[in-house]
Amino acid sequence: MSSWVSHLPDHKHYSRVSGHGMNQIELQNNTQLTDFHIQNLNTEQQLPYxxxxxxxxxxxxxxxxxxxxxxxxxxxxxxxxxxxxxxxxxxxxxxxxxxxxxxxxxxxxxxxxxxxxxxxxxxxxxxxxxxxxxxxxxxxxxxxxxxxxxxxx
The missing domain is CATH 3.40.50.150 (Vaccinia Virus protein VP39)
Known part of the structure; x- marks a missing residue:
């Protein structure tokens, strides 16, 4: 689950960081994400992976x-x-x-x-x-x- 920040160390390299959240603008502004999905996990629990x-x-x-x-x-x-x-x-x-x-x-x-x-x-x-x-x-x-x-x- 993510928003505008992933809470991951900036100095590390990750091959993929997939964010999952409810606010598209916040997820778009998260520079660590390589991809993201908009989903309310309280209404739909199945992850799109x-x-x-x-x-x-x-x-x-x-x-x-x-x-x-x-x-x-x-x-x-x-x-x-x-x-x-x-x-x-x-x-x-x-x-x-x-x-x-x-x-x-x-x-x-x-x-x-x-x-x-x-x-x-x-x-x-x-x-x-x-x-x-x-x-x-x-x-x-x-x-x-x-x-x-x-x-x-």
Missing amino acids: GDEEFDLCTIAVSVQYLTSPVPVFREIYRVLKPNGTCCVSFSNRMFPTKAILAWRMFSGEDHCRLVSWYFEKAGGFREIQSEQLVRENSNFDPLYVVTAKKILV
């Missing part, structure tokens, strides 16, 4: 807005290559009118548990790990990441 196309999927500071996250995570599993990774990052910031109730009720580590549960319910993901990258009470917003791998058994 083939099976096993991607090494990595990121959901940066937007998982809290998914009203049907488990089908979206199933789709992520489908489009990831074997041993591919999905990284979901988030902070304590949100638009309360857009975030799902479960997200508004929880914070911090509970958000990590919720995202881990999405991976578990989607099925197939392994090595689910969560980490707080930036602590609260620092000069920055707290930042969390939950990662999981598509490991075929």
